[in-house]
Amino acid sequence: MSKKFLTLILTTLSLLILPGCSSNKALMKKYGDITPVTSRENSKVDGWQNYYFSKTDCNCVYGDEFYIALKETPSQSNNLMISLQGGGACWPGMIHCKPNTSEEDVLISDFTTQLDDRLTEDWNQVVIPYCDGSVFMGDTKQDYNDDDNTDHWHNGLKNSVAALKLTHKKFPNTSKIFLTGCSAGGYGTILHLRLLRELYPKAAIYVLNESGPGLLKPDNEFWEMVDASWNLSQLMPKNCDPCAGQLIYWYDDMLKDPGIKIGLYSSYMDQVIGRDFLKMTPENYKSLLVKTTDDLNAKYPDQFKRFLIKGKSHCVRNRDYQVNGIKYWDWVMAFINEKENWKDILE
Template identity: 35%
Template sequence: MGPDDTSDDGDTGDTGDTGENPFAEAVEQGLADHVGTVEPSEVIVDGDTTHYRFDPADGPMCLRGGDYWMSVREGAAADSGDLLIYLQGGGACWSALCSAFESLGAPAVPESGMLNRGLAVNGFSDWNAVYVPYCDGSLFVGDVDIDDDDDGTIDRYHRGLINLSAALDVAVARYPDPQRVVLAGSSAGSYGTLVADMLVRTLWPEAELIVISDSGLGIGKPGDFEFIPGLLDEWDALRLVPASCQDCVTDHITGLPRWQLSRDPRLRFAAISSYDDAIIGGVFLGLGKGEYEQAFTTELAISAAAYPDRFHRFFFPGTLHTTISTDSVNGGGLQGITANYDTTVVQGTSVAQWLEMLILGDPGFGDRID
């Protein structure tokens, strides 16, 4: 079945209630190879937040070899059954362009955006939260070390897959049976969710799964059918794309979520973007005026038409990049570059309100397209 071979309601997955993993094919191709292989080397308890540090000798590390850590923050009701997994953004690094977070600071969960528990409107304020920082430049999928200048010394440690796996190992040990999991990612983290969701489903097979993709919607360079496959191949991640999905990786990778939706009826997507994102469309993809808007609106219209009840869109005018990581109260963003979770509004609804409506099942929830 191709990614668009669906019935009108989009519920054509051949798994879901059978107890089988809808993404077993990706697991067989190596997606879960690092699951259960690493233990934290240090655990730091700080009130309701616990930080887990990993020894680079065990595998997890940042782009230049530095330590990797992740954090868990207890919600107001630790046994609530709701779990938020947040993948941080921070650029990307490959042979032609390297502009990414290369190391991590002191362990902390940022109190901003959807992680800000003090916002007047934030449906996730009392959820258990897993914070997965980003520092290896491979969109959480890399599994390769690269010596760029052939001098015998590694220059780039793309350990995204083992970093993600180590973080999810901690998460599943702490929260083995959530009723609902929201996997949210911003920018690089948003691109990361497009593969990470298959690993999340593998580890939490019974949970409702909602993916929030903020400013990283699977768009590549229109008409360039070598760019995305080349990136994934450089990071040794092309093998993670299910072989049966022949249209998953083209000039975009938007076919992968459609393939996932066709197989997992308990999966939903919420996609958020400005129309002319200057960071994704300009800095990383090098697209001309209007090209990014044309690409993502066309591609995501296909997804929404195929799965109208499970693929949702929030699009707003302008060039700003990301919304869910920053807010107007605690900041956390860059003036003139990032938008805010609580003040980015389309049709009278902010991103924060829209996502709260999503998780509450509000009858007024639906696409917000300006």
């Protein structure tokens, strides 16, 4: 029996036992009727089509227009790559997030375009720009300057559902999905993975999270503040105590599905996530990163693997970087091609 056929069987069986499906259905139903109002070719990158949503349905953190971009391969393909853009976060005392979208956002597809060129099969592509300030998950309106007027719209959940529903409409027969994002985009893969499984129950899904590991400052007051700002508790998996406070553990619920694999890249002391946003010391951030990812790797050694490097860099600066003689590019290729040399790499 081939490995791919065995994976398909296991994935199908897992649908009978995978928890959280009903809650995922509810999320899709909540905003599932939103559709784009117009489309046009992207003026910055050839071959991409932008789909724009009404600002009364979907908008950015300050009320600006939201869109997603799609690129359909000329050949018939059941493969799909989705790129989630990064760009900070906003909560009380931390107003540092990408406020709007632009046509240049599609340039983040450079990585998946290079990856597509290295793979033997063709892939359809989607770019979901980031502009909600809540790592693609928020579902609130906020008045952060206390003047009794809404000044921040955290529409991450709404924008995400609308984007993926359109993606499913355009590419309904997808059987293999590669979902990736850096920084806030990496955090965004946590929710998008759940929504994608709801839309594509039989597809093999590969998640590459680059420097967005789903970590929060391990402090109850911090969690309560972020939850109050974004309304994350409505999304939290059931029967998961550590999920309140550490979003990385939300992956656990999905890794029970053998059709899902997750690769995580990070530096040990990422200064953007650890120092700038979470206000943690480098040593404490490293300890939290290693502890939480150790937990998932120990529980799902064949499905969750890491490429952790020394230093404090954020996102991937050099995909030819080597650890123990293995280039990051080669690690990614082994991951998506399900090769035996996809290993857990700790520098």
